[in-house]
Amino acid sequence: xxxxxxxxxxxxxxHYKSPRNYGEMEEPTFSHVGENPSCGDTIQVDVxxxxxxxxxxxxxxxxDGCAISQASASMLSERLQGMTLSELHELDTDDIxxxxxxxxxxxxxxxxxxxxxxxxxxxxxxxxxxDDLELTNLED
Amino acid sequence: MSTQRTYPIDVASIRExxxxxxxxxxxxxxxxxESDGDTEPLVYLDNGATSQTPRQVVDAIVDYYYGYNSxxxxxxHQLSQEASVAYEEAHDRVAEFINAAGREExxxxxxxxxxxxxxxxxxxxxxxxxxxxxxxxEMEHHAALVTWQQICKKTGAELRFIRIxxxxxxxxxxxxxxxxxxxxxxSAVHVSNTLGTINPVSDLCDLAHEHDAYAFIDxxxxxxxxxxxxxxxxxDFYAFSGHKMLGPTGIGVxxxxxxxxxxxxxYLYGGEMIRTVTxxxxxxxDLPWKFEAGTPVxxxxxxxxxxIDYLDDIGMENVQRHEELLAxxxxxxxxxxxxxxxYGPPGDDRGGLVAxxxxxxxxHDLSSILNDYAVAxxxxxxxTQPLHDKLGVAASARASFYIYNTTEEIDRLVEAVDAARQLxx
Numbered sequence: 001x002x003x004x005x006x007x008x009x010x011x012x013x014x015h016y017k018s019p020r021n022y023g024e025m026e027e028p029t030f031s032h033v034g035e036n037p038s039c040g041d042t043i044q045v046d047v048x049x050x051x052x053x054x055x056x057x058x059x060x061x062x063x064d065g066c067a068i069s070q071a072s073a074s075m076l077s078e079r080l081q082g083m084t085l086s087e088l089h090e091l092d093t094d095d096i097x098x099x100x101x102x103x104x105x106x107x108x109x110x111x112x113x114x115x116x117x118x119x120x121x122x123x124x125x126x127x128x129x130x131d132d133l134e135l136t137n138l139e140d
Numbered sequence: 141m142s143t144q145r146t147y148p149i150d151v152a153s154i155r156e157x158x159x160x161x162x163x164x165x166x167x168x169x170x171x172x173x174e175s176d177g178d179t180e181p182l183v184y185l186d187n188g189a190t191s192q193t194p195r196q197v198v199d200a201i202v203d204y205y206y207g208y209n210s211x212x213x214x215x216x217h218q219l220s221q222e223a224s225v226a227y228e229e230a231h232d233r234v235a236e237f238i239n240a241a242g243r244e245e246x247x248x249x250x251x252x253x254x255x256x257x258x259x260x261x262x263x264x265x266x267x268x269x270x271x272x273x274x275x276x277x278e279m280e281h282h283a284a285l286v287t288w289q290q291i292c293k294k295t296g297a298e299l300r301f302i303r304i305x306x307x308x309x310x311x312x313x314x315x316x317x318x319x320x321x322x323x324x325x326x327s328a329v330h331v332s333n334t335l336g337t338i339n340p341v342s343d344l345c346d347l348a349h350e351h352d353a354y355a356f357i358d359x360x361x362x363x364x365x366x367x368x369x370x371x372x373x374x375x376d377f378y379a380f381s382g383h384k385m386l387g388p389t390g391i392g393v394x395x396x397x398x399x400x401x402x403x404x405x406x407y408l409y410g411g412e413m414i415r416t417v418t419x420x421x422x423x424x425x426d427l428p429w430k431f432e433a434g435t436p437v438x439x440x441x442x443x444x445x446x447x448i449d450y451l452d453d454i455g456m457e458n459v460q461r462h463e464e465l466l467a468x469x470x471x472x473x474x475x476x477x478x479x480x481x482x483y484g485p486p487g488d489d490r491g492g493l494v495a496x497x498x499x500x501x502x503x504h505d506l507s508s509i510l511n512d513y514a515v516a517x518x519x520x521x522x523x524t525q526p527l528h529d530k531l532g533v534a535a536s537a538r539a540s541f542y543i544y545n546t547t548e549e550i551d552r553l554v555e556a557v558d559a560a561r562q563l564x565x
Contacts, residue, residue: 007508008563017564038520039504040534065534066502067564106169108508 007102008067015071020078021060028060029053032122034136036110041065043073045118047080047126056080056088059119066111068104073115075099085123091116110138145547148461149454155544157194157450160184165514180514183549188333188361188493188540189518190383193447197386200446204439212438213412213429223438230441231428237448238378239369240395244427247394247401248437252360253283255379255394258431259356260291262407263400268324270296275318275353276327277302277310278530279335282523284327284358297324304530308335308484315347323353330362331491334524334538335484336467338362338491345374354400360384363393364451364542365492366460370395382440387447391440394431401427408433451543459543463492466541466550470494473554480557483531493540495522498557501564503535509563510537513556 025031025046033044043063050057059077063070079099080088096113097104104112117136124130155161161184167177184192204226210219212227231243240246249255268274274288278301292299300318303311310328319326326348330341345355354376362368364385370378375395382391396404406413406424410433415423424430451459471487471494474480479499484490498506507519518538521528528534539553 006512008505013563038535040502066504068505105508105511108504111504 007104007108009102011075011101012067012071015074016067019061019070019074021058021074022062023060024062025058025060030122030126032118032125032136034114034118034121034138036065036069036114036138038139039065039069039111041069041111041114043069043115043118045073045077045115045122047119047122049085054084054086056083056085061115063115065114066108068100068108068111069114072096072100072112076115076119080119085127088123089120091120114138147465147546148458149543151462151544151546154194154454157196158192158544159195160192161544165516166512183513183515183552185539185541185545185549185553186516186518187364187384187542187545188522188538190389191364191386191542192544193388194386194450196450197388197443197446201388201439201443204442209439211435226445227436227438227441230445233445233448234393237452238363238395239371241371241398244398245395245401247396247428247431248441249379249392249394249431250390250437251383251392252358252379252381253287253392255377255392256283256287256356256358258394258407259377259396260287262404262431263354264288264291264297264325265295266405268292268295268297271322272297272324273300273318273320273322274298274325274327275300275302275315275323275348277329277339278304279308279310279332279337279524279527280327280329281333281358281360282525283360284329284356285524285526288325288327298322302328304335304337304527307486308332308337310337310339310344312340312343315344319347319351319353321351323348323351325354325356327356327358329358329360330368331359331365332484332524333361333493334495334522334527334536336490336493336495337484338489341375342373345376348376349374361491361493364459365463367456376400382444382447385444385447386450387444388440391437391444393444398427401431406430406433410434412436454543462543463541464488464490466545466547467492467494469547470539470541470550470553473550474557477561479561483536492542493538495536495538497533497536498560498564501560503533503537505564506537506557506560509560510553510556513552513559515539515553515556517553 028046029049031046035042046060048058059080061073121136163182164178166180208222210223212224231246234246302315348355356377357375359380363380378395383389413433468487482496503519
């Protein structure tokens with residue numbers, strides 16, 4: 001523990017204060033939103049695919065919420081560029097905490113993984129693997 | 141920061157009655173109780189959620205289980221008689237504490253929420269219908285808000301909300317407008333668990349009575365922190381919980397005027413609450429037992445008695461003054477930088493809690509950092525989601541104080557908030 005506030009290392013704070021790839025995309029291939037209602041975290045992820053309809057060309061996001069949720073979205077937006085959709089679907093919670101580089105307390109895991117879940121659900125909706133999901137909600 | 145100050149109560153000797161206040165935290169949360177990694181001394185400022193328990197209350201529980209544990213009202217053996225007397229006397233003690241007429245007016249429930257539901261189901265479902273209204277406030281806890289919302293949906297009654305003003309006080313002109321002859325129930329919180337507002341509940345009861353409506357007062361944050369006189373307030377129903385006033389979880393109190401409780405049908409059926417039963421018909425036990433079906437909260441009732449004795453020894457006026465002192469100190473220290481917003485009335489006119497946000501820092505980030513500093517507070521919507529929507533925030537951090545808290549502990553809170561300020565600067 002301690003007085004260093006482990007969850008708030010420099011990298012997290014840097015991405016929170018200066019989010020990368022922040023903003024709505026002009027013509028995304030797909031776009032999806034999600035929230036953690038009790039926290040007030042909201043994330044929209046916009047994705048543009050290359051012509052192969054599989055490789056991620058560019059990701060942007062907008063959102064509001066705690067440092068963990070927003071920094072995670074910012075870091076994920078960098079990480080996803082150049083990845084394939086099947087690689088996106090393989091990302092699990094451990095991958096996200098590894099990306100964040102800090103120990104996430106159990107109560108905050110849903111903040112950390114919100115952006116990933118929004119991206120994955122957006123991709124599934126785009127490919128028709130699921131339908132009728134207006135909003136990703138990790139508290140459902 | 142604080143200098144040595146005199147409190148209205150003997151905080152140092154009170155703290156000795158609460159072993160948990162010596163705890164350290166910071167280690168593995170999957171290990172219950174203090175373990176190796178727990179190195180930081182705990183600062184417990186989450187009393188609005190639940191208070192800690194003194195030795196005297198735990199001793200009462202141990203004495204009961206080791207000395208006279210037995211079911212009540214159904215045995216003529218000695219232990220059952222001893223338990224029955226102690227359990228009944230607990231009702232008398234609660235009645236005395238809030239100035240009710242007697243045990244007939246004191247029903248033990250599970251918590252404030254159940255007290256609320258008891259009235260909503262046993263009275264509301266029977267008495268409410270289309271054309272009727274229930275008037276409540278924008279600052280209600282979900283216990284009242286959701287309960288009346290759902291009962292109104294079931295019965296077709298209209299639910300109205302008394303506005304709050306800029307300082308988080310009830311707009312009493314609006315209350316006078318909303319409460320009319322269609323109104324059958326006025327339901328209001330005594331002390332807001334989010335704003336710290338102390339509501340003029342006696343005036344609300346008067347308004348209700350002018351229109352032949354009943355008044356239900358939610359005293360969950362009031363009874364633990366100040367003298368409460370239900371007769372002076374003239375509430376028809378008044379509810380609170382044991383665990384916020386040094387007692388155990390699992391016990392709530394519903395006070396109801398005897399004539400009204402008498403007129404109501406039971407909420408739960410079963411053993412304990414009946415007088416005679418045939419295969420076709422049943423008759424009900426006297427008050428309050430009519431509303432306490434099944435084996436009741438014997439241990440909790442006896443423990444609540446001990447908790448009330450403890451508080452009464454300190455004196456509720458003194459408890460209130462201590463709460464006010466801490467609230468004002470916290471208000472002034474937290475707002476010193478101008479970047480902390482505290483919701484509700486000013487520091488010199490509130491109950492002993494502050495719900496706040498630090499500019500630029502989400503409440504959950506703030507509470508995570510406070511947790512790193514071993515400061516236990518609550519973050520979230522405190523079961524007042526619509527109120528937070530109205531305040532325009534998703535969540536807030538809430539520090540709530542009690543008899544064992546000190547200004548030094550508030551200094552620790554302020555230091556931790558300062559650390560968050562630095563981190564997010």
